[in-house]
Amino acid sequence: NISELTISRLSIYLRCVDQLLEAGVETVSSQQLAKRFNLNSAQIRKDLAYFGEFGVRGVGYNVRQLRQYVVEILGLDRERRLVIVGAGNLGSALCHYSGFSGGNFLVVGVLDSDPSRIGDATPAGLLVEDAARLPEIVAQRQAEIGVITTPAAAAQTVCDRMVDAGLRAILNFAPIRLRAPESVLVKSVDLKVHLEELSFFLAHAEG
Amino acid sequence: NISELTISRLSIYLRCVDQLLEAGVETVSSQQLAKRFNLNSAQIRKDLAYFGEFGVRGVGYNVRQLRQYVVEILGLDRERRLVIVGAGNLGSALCHYSGFSGGNFLVVGVLDSDPSRIGDATPAGLLVEDAARLPEIVAQRQAEIGVITTPAAAAQTVCDRMVDAGLRAILNFAPIRLRAPESVLVKSVDLKVHLEELSFFLAHAEG
């Protein structure tokens, strides 16, 4: 039962390690990592030790090995296929974003229920398909992750259909809390949290 | 020098407290908060104590007062006005999202450099305006936050112009690391981190 905060720290460590590799750094200690990226060195050691023996005490980490270790913990060492349901503004922006369709993630379907959108070409080259074909598309293209970018009113129905189609991990952007079985992870995103971080900065910069 | 992780925890506490209020809960201890939302009770106490005296030991927190306390720390007790530059898919999705233009956040301008987009009505009722008018729009409408939803190639130029126009907090979606003066906070968002959390779940659910 790992907390969401622990996983998000692993994603942060991955980005830090990528920056170190770009800068040609080959070894790094947890103290150096903490100092350079404003992290907590004890927390870094605790997080990495949780998943197994890693690193030699007093010697620091080999950056390339550290990256591979975090990649494997996050399950990024194999391809993960996505289906996006809701081909409006947000769905379109996500389907041709390099983060969603690059590296080990691949968008294999963009679906919508509006007949006037079905058949449209998306910027990434996929054609928008009928949302009614979700079960068949998930099975044929071995999708593992569903992304919901529909209005809130449609989101629970879409979520239920994703679960029925066999998807076990769902990323939800609609502003509504979704119900799903225990065996399915539904992660809701609220971009407002990033505005809150900026608001914190503005409030404390005012002194 | 508060870490980004501390601020994101405050945003999480705010959502937890909102759920408690919805459920009619009036008081809560740090242990109950931790158990119900899979958090760390010592971390909650440490975070809240950092900003001042709050709560009475052994009695727990008054939920409504806790909410107000976190709202003030995050600077959400006053209006924060945003200008979005890049009125494409993502920019359009953000300008009429209730999280960006609701509560204490308000989108006061949606700008673009493409003449064929200028003058378009956005779903939120604002008209797309010429990006060249950024300084005048920031001054006249007292914007504090800039949001960059342009392609990566244009992002640094847009960031520089936001800084020159007086914006001190910038939310960047373009996949590029931006340079800005010390006095300006640039927060880059990579929605891929949410896919990584789902990937972690899939990798560990496989057993």
Ligand SMILES: NC(=O)c1ccc[n+]([C@@H]2O[C@H](COP(=O)([O-])OP(=O)(O)OC[C@H]3O[C@@H](n4cnc5c(N)ncnc54)[C@H](O)[C@@H]3O)[C@@H](O)[C@H]2O)c1
């Ligand atoms: N979480 C966030 O931070 C965030 C940010 C921006 C937008 N949003 C949310 O994302 C959602 C999409 O926003 P948008 O700007 O792209 O809206 P949009 O109206 O442009 O797109 C919605 C699309 O969903 C389709 N749709 C509706 N019902 C459907 C169904 N049952 N099955 C399949 N497709 C269906 C519509 O035909 C439309 O194409 C909204 O719920 C919005 O509130 C969230």
Ligand SMILES: NC(=O)c1ccc[n+]([C@@H]2O[C@H](COP(=O)([O-])OP(=O)(O)OC[C@H]3O[C@@H](n4cnc5c(N)ncnc54)[C@H](O)[C@@H]3O)[C@@H](O)[C@H]2O)c1
């Ligand atoms: N960070 C994330 O998680 C995430 C997710 C999706 C998309 N993106 C990124 O967001 C950006 C926008 O994506 P999109 O799908 O909306 O693209 P888009 O092509 O639909 O929109 C880009 C808009 O920016 C405008 N533009 C270009 N140069 C400009 C300039 N100098 N000043 C003002 N406007 C300018 C264009 O005219 C266009 O309207 C891209 O960089 C994309 O990679 C990031």
